[in-house]
Amino acid sequence: MSRAFLTGNHAAGYALVAAGEANRGARGCCGGVYPITPQTEIIEYLSAARFSRGAIVPVESEHSAMAVCMGASLNGGRSFTASSANGLLYMVENVFAAGYYRLPIVTVVSNRTIGPPWNLWVDQGDSLALRDAPCLQFYCESHQDLVDTILVAFRVGEDARILLPALVAQDGFLLSHTQMVLDLPEQELVDRYLPPLDLAHRLNQAHPRTYGGMTWPRDTEKQREEIQDAMDLVPTVLEEALNEFASVFGRRPDGAFSAELTTDADTVLVANSTMVRTAREVVKSRRAAGERVGLVKAKLFRPFLRDQFEKAIGAARRVAVLDRNHSPGSGGIFWTEIATSLRTRSDVLLQDYVVGLGGIDVTPAVIEGILDDVQRRDGSVAPLFIPEAAL
Amino acid sequence: MNTGAPAHTHRPRGEALWRPGNGACVGCGMSLGLQWLDQALDEVRPYMIVPASCAVVTPGSHPNTAFGVPMVASTFASSAAVATGVSRIAKLNGETDPIVCWAGDGGTYDIGMATLSAAAERNEDVIYFCYDNEIYGNTGGQRSSATLPGAKTTTTPIGKREPKKDIMAIMAAHRVPYAATLSLGHRDDFMRKMQTALRIAGFRFLVMLSPCPAGWKSDPAEGIDLARAAVDSGLFPLYEVFDGMRYRINARPDGTPLTDYTSRQGRFKSKSLDVKAMEAAITEQWAYLEGMEQVFPAAGTDAPID
Numbered sequence: 001m002s003r004a005f006l007t008g009n010h011a012a013g014y015a016l017v018a019a020g021e022a023n024r025g026a027r028g029c030c031g032g033v034y035p036i037t038p039q040t041e042i043i044e045y046l047s048a049a050r051f052s053r054g055a056i057v058p059v060e061s062e063h064s065a066m067a068v069c070m071g072a073s074l075n076g077g078r079s080f081t082a083s084s085a086n087g088l089l090y091m092v093e094n095v096f097a098a099g100y101y102r103l104p105i106v107t108v109v110s111n112r113t114i115g116p117p118w119n120l121w122v123d124q125g126d127s128l129a130l131r132d133a134p135c136l137q138f139y140c141e142s143h144q145d146l147v148d149t150i151l152v153a154f155r156v157g158e159d160a161r162i163l164l165p166a167l168v169a170q171d172g173f174l175l176s177h178t179q180m181v182l183d184l185p186e187q188e189l190v191d192r193y194l195p196p197l198d199l200a201h202r203l204n205q206a207h208p209r210t211y212g213g214m215t216w217p218r219d220t221e222k223q224r225e226e227i228q229d230a231m232d233l234v235p236t237v238l239e240e241a242l243n244e245f246a247s248v249f250g251r252r253p254d255g256a257f258s259a260e261l262t263t264d265a266d267t268v269l270v271a272n273s274t275m276v277r278t279a280r281e282v283v284k285s286r287r288a289a290g291e292r293v294g295l296v297k298a299k300l301f302r303p304f305l306r307d308q309f310e311k312a313i314g315a316a317r318r319v320a321v322l323d324r325n326h327s328p329g330s331g332g333i334f335w336t337e338i339a340t341s342l343r344t345r346s347d348v349l350l351q352d353y354v355v356g357l358g359g360i361d362v363t364p365a366v367i368e369g370i371l372d373d374v375q376r377r378d379g380s381v382a383p384l385f386i387p388e389a390a391l
Numbered sequence: 392m393n394t395g396a397p398a399h400t401h402r403p404r405g406e407a408l409w410r411p412g413n414g415a416c417v418g419c420g421m422s423l424g425l426q427w428l429d430q431a432l433d434e435v436r437p438y439m440i441v442p443a444s445c446a447v448v449t450p451g452s453h454p455n456t457a458f459g460v461p462m463v464a465s466t467f468a469s470s471a472a473v474a475t476g477v478s479r480i481a482k483l484n485g486e487t488d489p490i491v492c493w494a495g496d497g498g499t500y501d502i503g504m505a506t507l508s509a510a511a512e513r514n515e516d517v518i519y520f521c522y523d524n525e526i527y528g529n530t531g532g533q534r535s536s537a538t539l540p541g542a543k544t545t546t547t548p549i550g551k552r553e554p555k556k557d558i559m560a561i562m563a564a565h566r567v568p569y570a571a572t573l574s575l576g577h578r579d580d581f582m583r584k585m586q587t588a589l590r591i592a593g594f595r596f597l598v599m600l601s602p603c604p605a606g607w608k609s610d611p612a613e614g615i616d617l618a619r620a621a622v623d624s625g626l627f628p629l630y631e632v633f634d635g636m637r638y639r640i641n642a643r644p645d646g647t648p649l650t651d652y653t654s655r656q657g658r659f660k661s662k663s664l665d666v667k668a669m670e671a672a673i674t675e676q677w678a679y680l681e682g683m684e685q686v687f688p689a690a691g692t693d694a695p696i697d
Binding site: 027028030032053054055057059060061063064065067068069070071072073074075076077079093094097203204205208209210211212213214215216219 | 459465466479
């Protein structure tokens, strides 16, 4: 295990290269890439890599970047790319297509605000716009979490029971451009962790298939059901992947939800990405002051494991959701999922807080304000924007 | 559990790339083009990348497919990029089966243009074949930037006003190793150009004028004659461009009047059709081509010669 001091983007680049390299004994790897702030250093890292059997193709758009990935994956290669904000939105059609072709392509997203107006800072509206895509979604809190989760995403996505693409998200700038010390998984261990990709439905002259041709409604419905079936198996496959990760690398990445200090907690904060780290400090200090507060880290957004979420909050009666995203006319997007998960729990006061939009800092003071607000409220109201919530 | 994704349609390989029983219209140029492609390939088996088009709809619905070779129905704008990914992995594994994009004019001149341009600029090892029927045929006949001036379509009900985009000039400007026009009225020339394309590495661009009786409002039995008239009148020149620079003209106008072509198609029964203006444009186009061939001839170079 080697210690390193890297930016989130370079850490992500390292993990993608290691994953691609791990398929050198099979059909190799290939990714289409296109720059956009704040992920650009990832694709620069990929472009500078020397693969034993791999190719990086700098294309003319994100739409084509994913199309190159699809072609590579259909031909049996391990495939990956990275994007952000409007670039990811430009890619959307082909992310859906990758899922419907059942191709396990991993896309690292350095989250950024969708424009116009143009804003480079973090906001999760970009990857969450892919809420309804046939695609896994992970949100990472640290450089270590990011590197580990990228490897886990390949392992889960390529599993024959799953065969779906994955987005692995990090907060733009907050992770992508800051440096942290982390353990870099060595190639030899990555080789052990990621078996050679064996895509049973890859292009094959001996079995000439038509991929993505016309279907009638019933067959389409069946295809969608199969994707749901695959999503339903993610908890099982993810658990196996995390256990295997622990046995190979000696540490266990977080799963779908991590409950921290939730035993006997009355109030639980739900956060994802870097907000987890700030919320953790606030929760610890409140605990030290004798308050029964806890934290749930929400890492896996798709599939959204409702049962696991309900378990994670334990006996808490007040749940505050931090959403660094906003669906106009609805509210926070994690909150929407959580409200569905708790639909039978009339005993729980669930309040959504839309925070940090467009890259506003979510400071300890902001989270303190949210905890104060949720603890004193008589009932929940429509999602609160932070200026209101911080009162 | 996954019982086999229905998006992947599998049928035992037949002897044909494009099998009987497909749903192409009577007189479809695209359908005949696929059969000629198959004959030109002979024993070679290609990977086909086909963006949204009649070539995705007419093979039939799952679990049937008229394609007897692997075919990826790509998103509309993506065929040249999907082909890139397929090609790069094939190269990494020493595989040489040709990778063929088979796209209509909508997927080539319009929505796929940026993708096509980029793949050409990267000189990907792909054969890009455009069957050009000068409309969005699959959606019922809307104008594309390949539609001729004066032609009626459902979105140009009084006839299109703008000239047809010169796709060959665009592709030549990319300096691709090989670009050629193909006609169903000239089978030997078609086969020779396919052979040439198969011999050359890198990005190869082929465009075939593809009669579409439904969109052209023409007699299905006359498709080949129309394709020939388009060449003989000078409207659709047959030529090749090597490395984007060296020109070879394969057939010259023989005096056939343009009206022999236009009068047999309902799409040209429009008040905006200006035959004189089209003839003037044809004359200009030929002056350009002849000039290019004279100054930058393909003969005498290392270009394959018949």
